[in-house]
Amino acid sequence: MKIHRAEAERHVLAVTVDNEAGILARIAGMFTARGYNIDSLTVADISENHAVSRITIVTQGPPQVIDQIRAQLERLVSVHKVVDLTETGAHxxxxxxxxxxxxxxxxxxxxxxxxxxxxxxxxxxxxxxxxxxxxxxxxxxxxxxxxxxxxxxxxxxxxxxxxxxxxxxxx
The missing domain is CATH 3.30.70.1150 (ACT-like. Chain A, domain 2)
Structure with missing residues (x-):
């Protein structure tokens, strides 16, 4: 799906995941398979016992594509929560x-x-x-x-x- 820059909106997604081998590859693969671009990606362990990580993804797309990205991320077994900081408000x-x-x-x-x-x-x-x-x-x-x-x-x-x-x- 070709996205025209005029309709693309920049979104910052905070994704809380199990800190396990392969989760980043699965997320990146999901973006690649559907032709979505990742503008920025950061990952950090956020729990004392090193069991949970937070992945921050910056991507662009029209609202329906962003909704689809969120839904597909939420379906991944290792994903606990997906928050669109851009939609949530002040961040x-x-x-x-x-x-x-x-x-x-x-x-x-x-x-x-x-x-x-x-x-x-x-x-x-x-x-x-x-x-x-x-x-x-x-x-x-x-x-x-x-x-x-x-x-x-x-x-x-x-x-x-x-x-x-x-x-x-x-x-």
Whole structure:
């Protein structure tokens, strides 16, 4: 099914699963088999006894496709719960990025100045480069990377989205 960008909506799905071998492959396979794309995927153990993990998936599609993705995820035996954070309401999204920038002179000074504005931390430095650590909303990270392209961007590593509903309730 070809999705036109105009009708595609971005959704953040929080999927609670049994922490067992193969669950990530089954979920990725479900997306692949149906021609859906995963824009971002993160996985982390969330229980004290290491029995449960949370998978955060960012995907795009029209409402009926997102509903279908949720229904198919919920049918997987190892899946406990699927929450569409985008549909649920107010939520927080964050991503971590490491951004390597090479430069000297004015470019180096400007990279440091912009890092300060974006609250990026210098986690490594040499006489000719920096590695910045930046945490925030994906748009903030995209903006910082765009500015660093003009100043000597060398490499970017991004973690993918972690998301959580606002308020006292659990996803």
């Amino acid at each position: 927080v999204e964050r991503e971590l990025a490491l951004i390597k920038v090479a430069g000297t002179g004015e470019h180096r000074v400007e990279a440091l100045r912009l890092a300060d504005v974006f609250r990026a931390q210098v986690v490594d430095t040499t006489t000719s480069s920096f590695i910045f650590e930046l945490t925030g909303a994906p748009d903030k990270i995209d903006s910082f990377i765009a500015l660093m392209r003009e100043l000597g961007l060398v490499e970017v590593g991004r973690t993918g989205i972690a998301g959580m509903m606002r308020g006292a309730q659990s996803t």
